[in-house]
Amino acid sequence: MATTIQLNKIEKRYEAHIVIPGIDLEIKPGAFTVFVGPSGCGKSTLLRMIAGLESISGGELMIDGVRVNDVAAAKRGIAMVFQSYALYPHMSVYKNLAFGLETAGYKRDEIDRRVRAAAETLQIKDYLPRKPKALSGGQRQRVAIGRSIVRDPKIFLFDEPLSNLDAELRVQMRVEITKLHERLGNTMIYVTHDQVEAMTMADQIVVLRAGQVMQAGSPLELYNAPVDQFVAGFIGSPKMNFVPVQIADATGVLLDGQRIETGQVLEGPVGTPLTMGIRPEHISVSDGTGQAIGEARVELVEHLGVSTVLHARLAVGAETLIVVLPGQQPCRSGDVVSLRTDPGLCHLFAADGRALRN
Amino acid sequence: MAAHNTVATSNARKQVAAGGWLWGAVRRNGAGYLFLAPWLIGFFCLTLGPALVSLYLSFTNYDLLTTPEFVGMQNYVRMATADPKFIASIRVTLLYVALSVPLKLAFALAVAMVLNRGMRGLPFYRAIFYLPSLLGTSVAIAVLWRQLFAADGMVNSLLAQFGVEGPSWISNPNYSLYTLVVLSVWQFGSPMIIFLAGLRQIPVDMYEAASLDGASPARQFFRITLPLLSPVIFFNVVIQTIEAFKAFTPAFIISGGSGGPINSTLFYTLYLYQEAFSYFRMGYASALAWVLVVLIAVFTAFSFLTTKYWVHYDD
Numbered sequence: 001m002a003t004t005i006q007l008n009k010i011e012k013r014y015e016a017h018i019v020i021p022g023i024d025l026e027i028k029p030g031a032f033t034v035f036v037g038p039s040g041c042g043k044s045t046l047l048r049m050i051a052g053l054e055s056i057s058g059g060e061l062m063i064d065g066v067r068v069n070d071v072a073a074a075k076r077g078i079a080m081v082f083q084s085y086a087l088y089p090h091m092s093v094y095k096n097l098a099f100g101l102e103t104a105g106y107k108r109d110e111i112d113r114r115v116r117a118a119a120e121t122l123q124i125k126d127y128l129p130r131k132p133k134a135l136s137g138g139q140r141q142r143v144a145i146g147r148s149i150v151r152d153p154k155i156f157l158f159d160e161p162l163s164n165l166d167a168e169l170r171v172q173m174r175v176e177i178t179k180l181h182e183r184l185g186n187t188m189i190y191v192t193h194d195q196v197e198a199m200t201m202a203d204q205i206v207v208l209r210a211g212q213v214m215q216a217g218s219p220l221e222l223y224n225a226p227v228d229q230f231v232a233g234f235i236g237s238p239k240m241n242f243v244p245v246q247i248a249d250a251t252g253v254l255l256d257g258q259r260i261e262t263g264q265v266l267e268g269p270v271g272t273p274l275t276m277g278i279r280p281e282h283i284s285v286s287d288g289t290g291q292a293i294g295e296a297r298v299e300l301v302e303h304l305g306v307s308t309v310l311h312a313r314l315a316v317g318a319e320t321l322i323v324v325l326p327g328q329q330p331c332r333s334g335d336v337v338s339l340r341t342d343p344g345l346c347h348l349f350a351a352d353g354r355a356l357r358n
Numbered sequence: 359m360a361a362h363n364t365v366a367t368s369n370a371r372k373q374v375a376a377g378g379w380l381w382g383a384v385r386r387n388g389a390g391y392l393f394l395a396p397w398l399i400g401f402f403c404l405t406l407g408p409a410l411v412s413l414y415l416s417f418t419n420y421d422l423l424t425t426p427e428f429v430g431m432q433n434y435v436r437m438a439t440a441d442p443k444f445i446a447s448i449r450v451t452l453l454y455v456a457l458s459v460p461l462k463l464a465f466a467l468a469v470a471m472v473l474n475r476g477m478r479g480l481p482f483y484r485a486i487f488y489l490p491s492l493l494g495t496s497v498a499i500a501v502l503w504r505q506l507f508a509a510d511g512m513v514n515s516l517l518a519q520f521g522v523e524g525p526s527w528i529s530n531p532n533y534s535l536y537t538l539v540v541l542s543v544w545q546f547g548s549p550m551i552i553f554l555a556g557l558r559q560i561p562v563d564m565y566e567a568a569s570l571d572g573a574s575p576a577r578q579f580f581r582i583t584l585p586l587l588s589p590v591i592f593f594n595v596v597i598q599t600i601e602a603f604k605a606f607t608p609a610f611i612i613s614g615g616s617g618g619p620i621n622s623t624l625f626y627t628l629y630l631y632q633e634a635f636s637y638f639r640m641g642y643a644s645a646l647a648w649v650l651v652v653l654i655a656v657f658t659a660f661s662f663l664t665t666k667y668w669v670h671y672d673d
Contacts, residue, residue, distance in 0.1 A: 053569070053570075078570065079570065080567070080570050082563045082566070082567060084561060086561065086567040088564060089586070089672045090670035099568070099581070100570075103571050104571075133672065
């Protein structure tokens with residue numbers, strides 16, 4: 001039976017400095033939840049508070065309905081994988097895996113059985129006699145995960161575990177952690193600043209900014225319906241384009257003097273400044289469909305094979321937009337292209353960053 | 359004849375070439391050698407030279423006034439077979455090393471661990487705790503120590519407040535060495551600073567992972583702190599042991615140079631000093647000095663040989 005975690009007005013203060021002003025959040029049993037946000041947003045602090053490595057200044061942390069604010073880290077049934085792996089360099093891989101079980105007083109046979117089972121699962125059986133320094137980054141990460149699974153915890157916490165790996169290994173480990181979650185079914189919380197990791201791994205993403213939850217939901221909810229400009233800019237790669245517009249009439253806005261039909265009823269007087277968000281993959285070039293945005297000069301072309309990324313400056317207004325076109329396009333720097341988009345896929349944000357929706 | 363001349367010319371050319379190369383090297387690197395000169399002069403004249411002379415003198419009878427008389431291994435044989443004071447000084451020194459080094463290091467580590475907990479005013483406490491190490495080997499502190507542990511000294515006055523009549527710590531052979539051990543432990547500042555630097559190198563993640571695994575502070579200390587600190591412990595053990603073998607001033611001041619009472623503070627170096635400057639047996643004193651060098655070298659070599667069993671290097 002997987003575990004529920006509930007955060008009720010959780011606060012973290014360092015004397016007068018408030019890091020987390022009060023978070024309410026529910027993490028459903030067995031969910032893979034990703035805390036994502038820019039550096040310094042408090043995501044690691046929040047994870048460490050859940051782990052019991054940081055004290056909780058206010059509010060309640062409930063695990064399966066039991067308040068655990070004052071319960072020692074070791075008694076919360078939590079295992080954590082650290083960014084630095086935190087492997088004991090003087091112990092063999094076997095000893096690293098066995099350390100927690102020895103501490104908990106398991107018998108030698110049981111320790112051996114669990115260590116070998118975890119090693120089998122993570123394909124590190126051949127490395128058991130080695131010291132961590134004799135392992136590659138990916139192997140060390142596997143050992144770190146192995147150390148957490150041998151104890152059969154209720155909850156797994158991951159604190160930016162893939163940050164020290166190269167891009168290829170990161171993709172591989174991402175898949176392995178996702179598969180591990182599917183196999184074990186435990187509640188897992190994963191901290192990252194990489195929104196691609198968040199989008200690919202999460203059942204639920206929690207976007208944090210300055211210690212506050214900006215939005216929590218499934219990856220596609222956040223992608224399709226961000227609650228504000230920050231979330232809209234943070235989720236999606238390349239990030240969403242933002243262009244200044246003004247209300248033209250009840251349903252249209254003006255972009256550099258050109259009316260764009262938004263398909264939603266706009267409140268506010270004509271001329272009210274808004275921001276329009278258009279995802280790069282929702283812009284097309286001169287194919288005649290959708291709403292015209294305007295003419296733009298291509299400044300840079302990135303040929304990725306599977307797609308072509310244009311950096312194009314609008315002829316009027318001088319905004320630079322990023323455009324992702326499918327496949328391999330014959331565009332070159334200096335070309336003038338006509339940009340179009342589907343207004344139904346565009347987002348409008350008020351001056352305070354709040355998303356406007358009907 | 360012609361061939362002979364050719365060879366001679368060739369040799370002369372080689373010599374000129376070699377001389378030219380040497381002169382060229384000196385000219386090229388003259389400034390470097392000039393800067394090195396103070397150390398080179400000091401090393402050859404004040405360290406290597408006297409050391410080699412003392413090695414020679416250790417095989418002689420020499421009283422400073424007459425010419426050294428070569429006696430072969432006689433000094434070393436006497437040491438091993440007919441010198442009870444040599445054996446006594448070895449016993450006192452080994453006991454001093456065995457007590458003072460572990461106690462000093464344990465104390466230094468304990469204080470370093472307290473200071474490592476991120477307390478306020480850490481630089482101040484660090485300086486205060488380091489101060490005895492700066493003063494510790496001075497004559498003034500040894501004199502102060504003598505006053506503190508005298509029969510009517512401050513320690514006994516303090517004990518008297520609790521109704522305890524303390525002995526004369528310094529003049530009682532049962533206690534005199536221990537006052538010197540206490541003085542040595544009091545000078546824990548230097549190893550403490552090194553321990554503190556070592557503790558700072560241990561990643562906090564290790565302790566956090568261990569605490570999530572349920573490891574108690576004691577288990578964390580024995581299973582994480584000590585192994586990860588072992589290179590620093592090893593360094594401190596070697597340095598402090600060598601220092602302890604060489605300890606001289608406190609015993610000299612506190613015993614008035616006699617090593618008494620009843621040879622209880624007759625450190626090896628103090629006995630060496632007596633032989634050299636009280637009895638002017640420079641040859642025998644030189645032999646004693648070389649035995650100390652060998653003792654320290656054997657201990658150091660042994661320490662290095664054991665490192666593979668208990669010192670954990672990360673890389």
